[in-house]
Amino acid sequence: MRIKLDRTLCDGFGICAKHAPEYFSLDDWGYACLKGNGEVPEQDRDAVMRALLDCPVHAIIEIPTPGSAAPAADPAATTARS
Numbered sequence: 001m002r003i004k005l006d007r008t009l010c011d012g013f014g015i016c017a018k019h020a021p022e023y024f025s026l027d028d029w030g031y032a033c034l035k036g037n038g039e040v041p042e043q044d045r046d047a048v049m050r051a052l053l054d055c056p057v058h059a060i061i062e063i064p065t066p067g068s069a070a071p072a073a074d075p076a077a078t079t080a081r082s
């Protein structure tokens with residue numbers, strides 16, 4: 001998986017650095033910085049996903065990559081709403 005961090009959204013709760021310290025560090029003010037280029041190998045996926053899901057301001061975003069198993073839109077769900 002590949003992730004990005006939107007530092008403009010970060011509120012400095014520090015949860016990401018607690019869950020996945022290999023991928024997030026905190027600056028002097030407690031705001032998160034992404035370590036590395038955002039590429040997350042499969043073995044670290046769970047820890048990074050926990051950080052992503054627990055971030056209160058949704059500042060961590062998964063970037064779909066070609067060939068990734070990103071959830072496809074369900075055409076039945078969109079037609080059922082009409």
Ligand code: SF4
Pocket residue numbers: 005009010011012013014015016017024030031032051054055056057058059060
């Ligand atoms: S969990 Fe979210 S708000 Fe908290 S430091 Fe990390 S990116 Fe910022």
